[in-house]
Amino acid sequence: KIYEDVSQLPGLSYDFIVVGGGTAGNVVANRLTENPNFSVLVLEAGLSNEGVVDSIVPFLLEDFLQQPTYEWNYTSVPQAGLNGRNVANLKAFILGGCSAHNGMVYTRGAMDDYDRFAAVTGDPGWSWNNLLPFFFKNEKWTPPVDHHDTRGQFNPSVHSSEGINSVSLSALTWPEFSHHVIQSTKELPNDWPFNVDMNSGKPLGLGWIQSTIGGGKRSSSAASYLGPEFITRGNLHVLLHAQVSKLVNSNRVNGKITFGGVEFAQGGALFTAKATKEIILSAGSVGTPNILLHSGIGSQKTLSHLGISTLLDLPSVGQNATDHPVFGLGWTVNSNQTQESITQNTTRFNEAFAEWNRSHTGPFTSETTTQLAWLRLDNQMFTSNNFTDPSPGPDAPHIEFAFSPGTLGSTPPGSHTISVGIAVLHPLSRGSVTINSSNPFASPIIDAGFLLEDLDIFTGREGIRKVLKLFNQAPTWQGYLVAPTMDLEDHSDDALDAYIRSTMFPAYHLVSTAAMSAKNAGYGVVDPDLLVKGASGLRIIDASVMPFVISGHTQAATYVIAERGADLVKKAWGPK
Numbered sequence: 014k015i016y017e018d019v020s021q022l023p024g025l026s027y028d029f030i031v032v033g034g035g036t037a038g039n040v041v042a043n044r045l046t047e048n049p050n051f052s053v054l055v056l057e058a059g060l061s062n063e064g065v066v067d068s069i070v071p072f073l074l075e076d077f078l079q080q081p082t083y084e085w086n087y088t089s090v091p092q093a094g095l096n097g098r099n100v101a102n103l104k105a106f107i108l109g110g111c112s113a114h115n116g117m118v119y120t121r122g123a124m125d126d127y128d129r130f131a132a133v134t135g136d137p138g139w140s141w142n143n144l145l146p147f148f149f150k151n152e153k154w155t156p157p158v159d160h161h162d163t164r165g166q167f168n169p170s171v172h173s174s175e176g177i178n179s180v181s182l183s184a185l186t187w188p189e190f191s192h193h194v195i196q197s198t199k200e201l202p203n204d205w206p207f208n209v210d211m212n213s214g215k216p217l218g219l220g221w222i223q224s225t226i227g228g229g230k231r232s233s234s235a236a237s238y239l240g241p242e243f244i245t246r247g248n249l250h251v252l253l254h255a256q257v258s259k260l261v262n263s264n265r266v267n268g269k270i271t272f273g274g275v276e277f278a279q280g281g282a283l284f285t286a287k288a289t290k291e292i293i294l295s296a297g298s299v300g301t302p303n304i305l306l307h308s309g310i311g312s313q314k315t316l317s318h319l320g321i322s323t324l325l326d327l328p329s330v331g332q333n334a335t336d337h338p339v340f341g342l343g344w345t346v347n348s349n350q351t352q353e354s355i356t357q358n359t360t361r362f363n364e365a366f367a368e369w370n371r372s373h374t375g376p377f378t379s380e381t382t383t384q385l386a387w388l389r390l391d392n393q394m395f396t397s398n399n400f401t402d403p404s405p406g407p408d409a410p411h412i413e414f415a416f417s418p419g420t421l422g423s424t425p426p427g428s429h430t431i432s433v434g435i436a437v438l439h440p441l442s443r444g445s446v447t448i449n450s451s452n453p454f455a456s457p458i459i460d461a462g463f464l465l466e467d468l469d470i471f472t473g474r475e476g477i478r479k480v481l482k483l484f485n486q487a488p489t490w491q492g493y494l495v496a497p498t499m500d501l502e503d504h505s506d507d508a509l510d511a512y513i514r515s516t517m518f519p520a521y522h523l524v525s526t527a528a529m530s531a532k533n534a535g536y537g538v539v540d541p542d543l544l545v546k547g548a549s550g551l552r553i554i555d556a557s558v559m560p561f562v563i564s565g566h567t568q569a570a571t572y573v574i575a576e577r578g579a580d581l582v583k584k585a586w587g588p589k
């Protein structure tokens with residue numbers, strides 16, 4: 014059941030307290046309450062997702078992201094790598110967390126990513142092969158709303174229709190643009206090979222986008238894992254408007270620190286919820302380190318400056334923050350079949366919205382990108398520039414290209430554009446999430462550390478060159494493209510770098526701020542079972558535990574961590 018007011022809760026003592034009803038937290042709550050003997054309370058700071066149309070209708074994402082009501086409204090520190098620019102750090106303030114406001118792109122990444130997780134943690138359970146059943150528990154493959162023939166657009170053998178979270182191919186809303194993109198793989202198959210399914214563990218190549226959308230509606234963790242068949246469980250309670258400040262009632266048992274509960278605020282008052290078995294932090298890559306630090310878990314040096322007494326000296330808390338830098342290239346085109354035909358035409362916009370309301374079909378059923386490509390740079394390019402290949406293995410891409418029949422943000426009235434978003438997938442730059450106040454309700458200090466390392470900007474620059482070469486050399490684009498919105502042809506390295514630094518924005522894939530490491534490692538925040546090192550009864554299950562950012566958008570990886578994490582908890586407390 015979902016509660017809005019703490020006074021309605023039957024009590025404040027549960028077996029498990031899950032902090033954060035976001036992408037991962039709702040998976041954990043669902044899976045633990047499959048056991049009728051476990052009681053679970055989810056504490057979510059944000060608002061209800063019920064009936065929030067801009068979150069439900071995929072095409073309205075851009076509008077949704079402008080709404081401060083559903084945002085934590087964090088600011089980040091000025092970014093030295095971006096000429097001191099201050100970029101947004103979006104984090105959703107709604108049940109479902111970022112799965113309720115993200116771009117819905119479903120990408121698992123490469124097998125090499127997870128095999129590297131297994132290697133650095135010393136736990137084969139994090140390898141691709143061992144995680145595949147958990148991807149399948151999460152995924153509910155769903156037909157696209159236009160029921161078009163999807164043969165050759167995905168590989169059914171790497172998908173599951175038995176999971177909980179809907180994933181689908183988009184309706185064929187933009188056939189002209191899609192034709193040119195797919196045709197590129199026939200005309201330049203060596204540079205841009207077709208990949209029938211980028212979610213097979215081997216993503217290299219170009220293929221059709223898959224999204225967390227089912228029946229034309231966003232499938233957030235709240236809509237799926239807290240769906241009507243689950244939320245009616247008597248042992249599953251979710252309390253909204255409940256912002257956790259810190260872990261409380263600490264004790265030391267056999268040299269390990271334990272916490273009896275969590276303190277949270279609602280309506281200006283403070284309450285304590287007790288956990289008799291475990292506290293699970295699923296507050297995300299910003300929320301989780303913030304709560305740890307205010308609870309006295311972190312670098313003793315930082316905490317003592319703020320007058321917070323250190324219960325557990327774990328200097329890695331909040332460090333190692335990693336996100337994907339993204340920037341875009343745009344062209345005007347000789348066609349009116351672009352998203353501007355809807356966004357700049359009120360009549361068509363209203364018609365498309367009416368169609369979605371009537372039958373959940375039409376252009377409003379998908380987000381803006383139609384295809385993605387994942388490419389590697391030659392090893393030679395790294396060595397001749399004195400870099401080491403940052404990727405986890407030969408099947409992992411260095412760069413992502415997102416093809417869209419339209420441009421993010423505003424375009425001049427009457428223009429028709431297309432764009433390619435470029436993401437650097439294995440940045441070396443690192444930042445941090447830390448605090449500069451002992452007030453747990455103050456905003457943490459977020460620094461993604463974008464483009465501090467030369468390798469990251471080098472990779473971005475080569476991404477631009479790959480796109481320019483594609484549009485120059487593949488005949489399909491001739492006569493369709495009119496002019497670039499910013500001409501980067503023949504630009505020097507310095508000019509391309511300047512373009513990237515002045516236009517880059519975050520992918521919002523922040524991870525690794527409470528990274529897992531091997532049991533005996535002298536760094537890291539959680540062990541491979543996701544238990545906080547040096548603590549007992551305290552686990553972290555969210556995107557913050559990834560030891561590295563994956564070669565893809567991060568929600569599928571977060572879901573798989575949550576599925577396996579919940580399994581570890583159930584095994585620890587279930588029947589022996």
Ligand SMILES: Cc1cc2nc3c(=O)[nH]c(=O)nc-3n(C[C@H](O)[C@H](O)[C@H](O)COP(=O)(O)OP(=O)(O)OC[C@H]3O[C@@H](n4cnc5c(N)ncnc54)[C@H](O)[C@@H]3O)c2cc1C
Nearest residue numbers: 033035036037110111115116117118257297300556566568
């Ligand atoms: C704008 C945007 C677009 C994105 N697009 C994509 C995409 O297209 N595809 C993709 O794969 N990934 C995408 N991502 C990334 C992906 O959504 C995240 O990596 C993933 O959802 C993180 O899940 P999480 O469970 O770690 O955190 P969240 O989903 O953020 O969950 C954390 C939850 O904890 C709550 N919380 C935080 N602090 C507290 C507290 N103190 N007390 C109580 N509750 C608290 C939050 O309100 C939130 O509900 C995007 C992210 C953003 C922000």
